[in-house]
Amino acid sequence: MESIKIKKITSVWIITVLVLFVASIVLGILMRLNQGGALNQAPINFYSNMTIHGLTMIGIWFVAGMAGINFLMERYVKTSYKANLTAFILTVIGVVMLWVITLVGKFHVAWTFLYPMPFKIMWAKWATPAFLVAMSILSIGWLIWSISMMTQILKKYSIAQAFAWQHFTKDPSVKTPPFILISMITLVGVITCLFVAVVLMALYFAEFLSKGSFVNDALLMKNLTYFFGHTIANEMLYLGLAVLYELFAEVGGKAKWQTSWYVALAWNFTLIFILTAFFHHLYMDFVQPEGFQIIGQLASYMASLPAAAVTVFSVWVAVYRTKIKWSLTNLLFFIGVAGWVIGGFGAVIDATISNNVVLHNTLWVPAHFHSYNVMGNVLFSLAFFYWFSIQFTEKVVNERLSKLVLSLLIIGGAGFLLAFYLGGADSIPRRYSNYPAEFTSAKPLALVGAAFATVYLIPILILFVTITKRCIKVLFSSR
Numbered sequence: 001m002e003s004i005k006i007k008k009i010t011s012v013w014i015i016t017v018l019v020l021f022v023a024s025i026v027l028g029i030l031m032r033l034n035q036g037g038a039l040n041q042a043p044i045n046f047y048s049n050m051t052i053h054g055l056t057m058i059g060i061w062f063v064a065g066m067a068g069i070n071f072l073m074e075r076y077v078k079t080s081y082k083a084n085l086t087a088f089i090l091t092v093i094g095v096v097m098l099w100v101i102t103l104v105g106k107f108h109v110a111w112t113f114l115y116p117m118p119f120k121i122m123w124a125k126w127a128t129p130a131f132l133v134a135m136s137i138l139s140i141g142w143l144i145w146s147i148s149m150m151t152q153i154l155k156k157y158s159i160a161q162a163f164a165w166q167h168f169t170k171d172p173s174v175k176t177p178p179f180i181l182i183s184m185i186t187l188v189g190v191i192t193c194l195f196v197a198v199v200l201m202a203l204y205f206a207e208f209l210s211k212g213s214f215v216n217d218a219l220l221m222k223n224l225t226y227f228f229g230h231t232i233a234n235e236m237l238y239l240g241l242a243v244l245y246e247l248f249a250e251v252g253g254k255a256k257w258q259t260s261w262y263v264a265l266a267w268n269f270t271l272i273f274i275l276t277a278f279f280h281h282l283y284m285d286f287v288q289p290e291g292f293q294i295i296g297q298l299a300s301y302m303a304s305l306p307a308a309a310v311t312v313f314s315v316w317v318a319v320y321r322t323k324i325k326w327s328l329t330n331l332l333f334f335i336g337v338a339g340w341v342i343g344g345f346g347a348v349i350d351a352t353i354s355n356n357v358v359l360h361n362t363l364w365v366p367a368h369f370h371s372y373n374v375m376g377n378v379l380f381s382l383a384f385f386y387w388f389s390i391q392f393t394e395k396v397v398n399e400r401l402s403k404l405v406l407s408l409l410i411i412g413g414a415g416f417l418l419a420f421y422l423g424g425a426d427s428i429p430r431r432y433s434n435y436p437a438e439f440t441s442a443k444p445l446a447l448v449g450a451a452f453a454t455v456y457l458i459p460i461l462i463l464f465v466t467i468t469k470r471c472i473k474v475l476f477s478s479r
């Protein structure tokens, strides 16, 4: 039984994520309107908005996944409320700082803050050190939280059991729940990349404080930055999948999924390859040793394909020719898997070296990562939020609203993404605040993208209101 404290803190996480999500979507729509010529933002404002949009989106969907697995983990092991609360407090401090740094200080290095850009001051002078402090606060808060959850898993399961290695033998005596396996695999990746983030911040600080006597190696900094950024953006998807493995069958009224040898194998593969897939961000860095580029391509395939194959198989077996109880929760999961797979295909196409020569830094890049976020991971977490909100309040689902929500999500999401994909296929570069006249299709596509993103915003607002209302009830309830 979950404690009252975990219910309340999970409600606070959900409300915080939803508020920031709506604000960040609005920034996204403003960016597309500007790219379409309907708005005329100064470039510095466009890039400040782009920076905070990217940072916030990655941050909130990471913590949404963490809050989800933390809540569900209570079914198997006791988790630390203090670690959860500490992470929340540090997240609020970090996020408020980032919004001030970008919107007031006009810090605009994009969410990838590629070295040495943070030192090429074109914004308020205080913004660079404040940015480094904010990123350190966030990394440390999340590190404490993830280490604490991993420790709790290891108090109950041995290392071999947490990684489900006993499932490679016949009839294992201890069965590792898929939720524990995926959480463990993901937490190891999360801890590794957050640790790298702390090292990266230390190197930035060393150069900043040395006043020129210490200069970092640009290639090393880029490798570290992508090790952190690419990995955390991928791991957050797997947090969402852990939640899906735990809840999909349950809400459909079916028996819980079990770990089999191939599920264990696929997820162990994911652990290894997810940590090296980031090399595909450095294909255009010709000084990078060639072996790493080859590892980058192979790891990009191996990190996503096994996990995708077993998940799609499990979901398909669960629904094919079987009567299951459909609700908004498992429909969001189901559509999310489709969005994840479509985005994954887009990513694998881009991670293939011969294609990357053409697609590098075109709109294909935001196309694929928005696919597995906007129509993938976000839907996994929204499914959890929705499921959570009805656990402790009324359980009656308004079917008419569900249909409207799903239809608008699919229409808005698909149209918004298609405008990015078509732009990428037409070689339109990403991250342009205003497109030169030579890119004839760029502006109309941006306007189409803005219109569909607005359609996507409507169901998000409906979910925001319904879920938030219920979470507020949980906050004020004494049970």
Ligand code: HEM
Pocket (backbone or CB within 6 Å): 025, 027, 028, 029, 031, 032, 050, 051, 053, 054, 055, 057, 058, 061, 109, 110, 111, 112, 366, 370, 373, 374, 378, 416, 429, 430, 431, 432, 453, 456, 457
């Ligand atoms: C309907 C909702 C959304 C809209 C309208 C939107 C819009 C945009 C736009 C216009 C860009 C700039 C594209 C370019 O020209 O390079 C962008 C970048 C980005 N978006 Fe979104 N987005 C949305 C949802 C999301 C979600 C859910 C995530 C992640 C979970 C996300 C993460 C990012 C990131 C990381 C960037 C890159 C920022 C950078 O280059 O520094 N977005 N988004």
